Amino acid sequence: MKKALTVFLVLLVAFSVFAKGSAESKKTELNVIISQYGNYTQDWWPKFEQKFEENNPDIDLKIEIVSWNDLYTVVGTRISTNQQPDILNIDTFSDYVADDLLVPTEKYVSDAVKNKIFPGFWSANDLNGTVWALPILASARALFYNKDILKAAGVSKVPETWDEVLDACAKIKAYDSKIVPWSLDISTDEGQAAFSYYSWNNGGGFTDAKGNWTLNSKENVEAIEFMKTLIDSGYTTANPYTETRYPQQDAFAAGSLAMMLGPCNLYDIASNVNFGVASMPTNGGNKSVNMGVCDRLMVFKREVKDENVRLAAISKFFDAFYDEKTYAEYMVFEGFLPVTSDSTALLAKNAEQFEKGGNAGKGNSKYFSDFIAILGACNFYPTAKPEWNDVKQGVIKAEQEACIGKVSAKDALDALQKQIVK
Amino acid sequence: MIKIHKNDISAYLWLVPSLLLMSVMIAVPVFTVFKMSMVEISKSGVIKSFNNFENFKNVFASAAFRKTLANTLIWTVSVVGISTVLGIIIGLVLNLDFPGRKIMRAIVVFPWATSLVIQALIWKYILSAEYGSLNVILYKIGVISSYKNWTPTASAFFAWECWVGIFVTVPFVTFCVLSGLQSIDNSYYESAEVDGASFFKKLFTITLPLLKKNLTVSTVLNIIYVFNSFPIIWTITKGDPADQTHTIATYIYDLAFYNRKSGDAAAVSVIGFVILCIFATAYMMMTIRSEKEEDI
Numbered sequence: 126m127k128k129a130l131t132v133f134l135v136l137l138v139a140f141s142v143f144a145k146g147s148a149e150s151k152k153t154e155l156n157v158i159i160s161q162y163g164n165y166t167q168d169w170w171p172k173f174e175q176k177f178e179e180n181n182p183d184i185d186l187k188i189e190i191v192s193w194n195d196l197y198t199v200v201g202t203r204i205s206t207n208q209q210p211d212i213l214n215i216d217t218f219s220d221y222v223a224d225d226l227l228v229p230t231e232k233y234v235s236d237a238v239k240n241k242i243f244p245g246f247w248s249a250n251d252l253n254g255t256v257w258a259l260p261i262l263a264s265a266r267a268l269f270y271n272k273d274i275l276k277a278a279g280v281s282k283v284p285e286t287w288d289e290v291l292d293a294c295a296k297i298k299a300y301d302s303k304i305v306p307w308s309l310d311i312s313t314d315e316g317q318a319a320f321s322y323y324s325w326n327n328g329g330g331f332t333d334a335k336g337n338w339t340l341n342s343k344e345n346v347e348a349i350e351f352m353k354t355l356i357d358s359g360y361t362t363a364n365p366y367t368e369t370r371y372p373q374q375d376a377f378a379a380g381s382l383a384m385m386l387g388p389c390n391l392y393d394i395a396s397n398v399n400f401g402v403a404s405m406p407t408n409g410g411n412k413s414v415n416m417g418v419c420d421r422l423m424v425f426k427r428e429v430k431d432e433n434v435r436l437a438a439i440s441k442f443f444d445a446f447y448d449e450k451t452y453a454e455y456m457v458f459e460g461f462l463p464v465t466s467d468s469t470a471l472l473a474k475n476a477e478q479f480e481k482g483g484n485a486g487k488g489n490s491k492y493f494s495d496f497i498a499i500l501g502a503c504n505f506y507p508t509a510k511p512e513w514n515d516v517k518q519g520v521i522k523a524e525q526e527a528c529i530g531k532v533s534a535k536d537a538l539d540a541l542q543k544q545i546v547k
Numbered sequence: 548m549i550k551i552h553k554n555d556i557s558a559y560l561w562l563v564p565s566l567l568l569m570s571v572m573i574a575v576p577v578f579t580v581f582k583m584s585m586v587e588i589s590k591s592g593v594i595k596s597f598n599n600f601e602n603f604k605n606v607f608a609s610a611a612f613r614k615t616l617a618n619t620l621i622w623t624v625s626v627v628g629i630s631t632v633l634g635i636i637i638g639l640v641l642n643l644d645f646p647g648r649k650i651m652r653a654i655v656v657f658p659w660a661t662s663l664v665i666q667a668l669i670w671k672y673i674l675s676a677e678y679g680s681l682n683v684i685l686y687k688i689g690v691i692s693s694y695k696n697w698t699p700t701a702s703a704f705f706a707w708e709c710w711v712g713i714f715v716t717v718p719f720v721t722f723c724v725l726s727g728l729q730s731i732d733n734s735y736y737e738s739a740e741v742d743g744a745s746f747f748k749k750l751f752t753i754t755l756p757l758l759k760k761n762l763t764v765s766t767v768l769n770i771i772y773v774f775n776s777f778p779i780i781w782t783i784t785k786g787d788p789a790d791q792t793h794t795i796a797t798y799i800y801d802l803a804f805y806n807r808k809s810g811d812a813a814a815v816s817v818i819g820f821v822i823l824c825i826f827a828t829a830y831m832m833m834t835i836r837s838e839k840e841e842d843i
Contacts, residue, residue, distance in 0.1 A: 197804050197807065198803075198804055200591075200592070201591065201592035201803075201804075201807070201809065202592070204591055204592040204593060205588075205592040205593065205594055220589065220590040220591040220807070221591050223589065223590070223591070224589050224591045224593045226591060226593070302693060302694075303677075303694070305677060312785070312787055313785045313786070313787055313801070313805060314785075362676070362677055363675075363676030363677065363696040363698070363699075364676065364696070364698055364704075366784075366787045366788035366789075367704070367783070367784050367785070367787050367788070376677070376678075381677070381678070514590060514806070514807055515806075518805060518806050522789055522790070525787060525788040525789040526788075526789040528788070529700070529701060529788045529789060529791075531789055531791075
């Protein structure tokens, strides 16, 4: 009797495992890698995953949050071992297109989602007539200034030109030598952003209107020379080569840095100081250009039994993510700007219905309406171009070489242009 | 004819798991890196075909690599050399009998016991021109009248990084020296004192020769460890400005994950591997020789 009972139990366990296995195998598994944008990214996505799986019991969504520090390592390793995710959230896509790793968006994006993504963000993912990725979120950079410091230093007007920047910095330095007048980050982390701020606002930039690289233009040389002037005059932190944006944001929030070309989420970080937001200062009578940053979601090719079923599941994922309320909730949670029309309208009107990450309070409609207006007139990095990563690293090196006086700005940029346009 | 005893076979059998583990954890990655160094790898990580040693040609043509090699030499020699001298001095002091010796020994361990990233970050904050504690302290006690930039040039940055390397390496040498000192029979010193030998005479004729074995081990291990050290330089400068403060370890990381040139990074790894192999071989030869001397 005991023996029979044992056999029965073993069979029961085996059967239950088998039954579970067969039920699981019917599900379509989607592996998604999401970049960690802040301390609370990992709080929002598991809730999305749970809700999505409840609404789509035939899909097993596996979301992995990876920090930006490890993202390229993780993705590179996965690709080299043929274990790429189904969906990846990262900044650029052209390298993956070059290796024929991506699925074009037309294969999985519904018309409803396509129609609500702002045209500028949609076409920013176009490479040779095919759209390869979807924008996940955006961020705008502008001039943040500490009103109290400017007033105390006798700066009556927020600087609009480079000359006014130098004048304001001199006054702030004379007022209190411990306050850093101007922020500059030309570190390996994000030195390309500084290049964008100053070259775009001097009438230069990475490319001309036709998309040809113009890295060594006169305007770009002047942009780097202006950065060197700021450093040599002692208006920036002593070591902008190693001091990244993040400690400078903290310094701005602590009131020890007067002016900063910073991202929109500085709005929340610096809530303890009396600050204002203005357009980036320009030179030579050029129109002010603010900077926009946009990250992406893309779908990788994979060897699966039924590609149509996988693409249908991916389509459902994007429909659920870009849902008006869900997407708006995520934007408030992370503090970034939306790229879809319906969520944008909702947030500009009533962001207060959503919670910020880390129980930091409710959303702020004014923040969204202010920055969405700035976002409309922003320039973006030319990330769709295959040479972008080399250009990005190259301009950082050129800035650093010129600013430490190793070579002139012109020589550094001439060498870079020659390296990129072979 | 060599006779293999039954016990010898069982000894080899016991070694099998270790050999298997080493094959998987060491031989396979080394082989993979050698292979990667000779093929084209795309920016997204796709391994393509053999590229006629193009990765090595790129690396040797790069001014940044030459600077990196020079830095690595300065870094390894200065950190190992200075920390060995300081370690001997501190070891000799800590071997003396004085009140609070145990506490002092514990304090010396701290830099060794703390994570390198934490230590590097602390030093980065100490040296900061805007809010660094070095400036704050010197300003408050009136040594400086305004905050100074302690790292005005790339060379100054690198010199500070070498100092941090020395600071974290000294404890290991100190404890190697201490363990050696405690094994020296006191009768040598008593005889020398009877003969009227001075402190330095005893140091150079008794202490240092008898510490030779300990110092050999600590120096060779430190060369390998310091040569490969990544966290200090990466945390403080990431090789900036303009690739002037890289050592081989940080340069490999920068090439692979910032510049996405995995093939070039693998080529630099192979070069570093060869350099380290020379040191490792020297270490093994010394170990074998000293074992033979002991057997005699």
